[in-house]
Amino acid sequence: MQYLKLDHIIHYIHHxxxxxxxxxxxxxxxxxxxxxxxxxxxxxxxxxAYLELLDVYKPETLQKIVKTDEGRVSFPSKIVQDHYSQGMKTLALSTTNINQLKEELEGKGIDVIGPVDMHRENIKGDKTAWKLLYIADPDYRVKPPFFIQWEEREQKRDEKLQALRQNEFTIKSIDLHSTERRHTVNKWRHWFDMEVVSEDNKVTILKLNNNDVLFKISDGPNSGYKSVTIKDSKTTSPYTLIIRGLSYKFEAD
Structure with missing residues (x-):
């Protein structure tokens, strides 16, 4: 499978x-x-990567779209499925050729929806555009990551965002629980060509090829994303912040 990397996580926050x-x-x-x-x-x-904090301004619009094939797998659909509880809902993996990726996934027998053209508009009227691709497998225990391709070339986008990045913070790992860990691990390895970094009787650690972010999948009574671990180059000791349903764990670099 082509090169994938963590693009962003989605944290739903009220107000x-x-x-x-x-x-x-x-x-x-x-x-x-x-x-x-x-x-x-x-x-x-x-x-x-970046953190996307997401909220709903038209719940009736979201409620309608999650009843469609695209909507039920869309990135905010977990908000409705979780009855508007706050926390991390899913994450996005970036690709530079989403059409080729679709062909590769379908060649592995994986059902997908998309690519879907998307855009957002800020208060100045400036638009940012991208394409999304979703895994449509109905048998997942944890809402799977989705795929994103930005309209701008990666180098140009990186140059534009460089002034906004807080480079002292680096996402190191994402922790999630699954009521059926083996099932989730097998699905993620099949979908994303992830490799097993380590494994014991309680936790499996996966990673993408050519990307250092770790995905720690643990046994748990409830499936879902639980915490994000971030390296902080400006601290000398670890600290944790529990914010709106998601634990942010910071490590000294």
Missing amino acids: LENFKFPGHLFTLNQGGQHERLGTYNRLAYLEN
């Missing part, structure tokens, strides 16, 4: 317009509105 990270730890940049989904976001750019 996002009034939210700030404790101590203004992360700078929240203006995102925009996803008109077809009834959602809007704020973005915190870190060294190797």
Whole structure:
């Protein structure tokens, strides 16, 4: 499978317009509105990915779209499925050729939906465009990551975002629980060509080829994303912040 890397995570937060990270730890940049989904976001750019904080401004629009084939697998659908509980809902893996990726996945017998053309518009009217591809397998225990290809070339996009990135913060790992860990591990390895870094009787650690972010899948009574571990080059000791249903664990670099 072609090169994939972590692009961003999605953290659903109520009343996002009034939210700030404790101590203004992360700078929240203006995102925009996803008109077809009834959602809007704020973005915190870190060294190797970004955090998308998401909220719903038109719940009736989101409720309608999640009843469609595309909507039930769309990135905000887990908000409705979780009855609007706050927390991390899913994550995106970036690709540079989403059409080729679709062919590769279908060649492995994986059902997909997309590519779907998307855009968001900020208060100045500036639009950002991208394409999304979703895995349509109905048998997952944890909402799987989806795929994204930005309209801008990667180098140009990176140059534009460089001034916004807080490079002292690097996402190291993402922790999730599954009521059927072996099932989830097998699916993720098949879908994303992930390799097993280590495994014991409680935890399996996976990673993508050519990407250092680890995915720690643990046995748990409830399936879902639980925490994000971030290296902080400006601290001398670890600390943890539990914010709106998601644990942010920081390690000294």
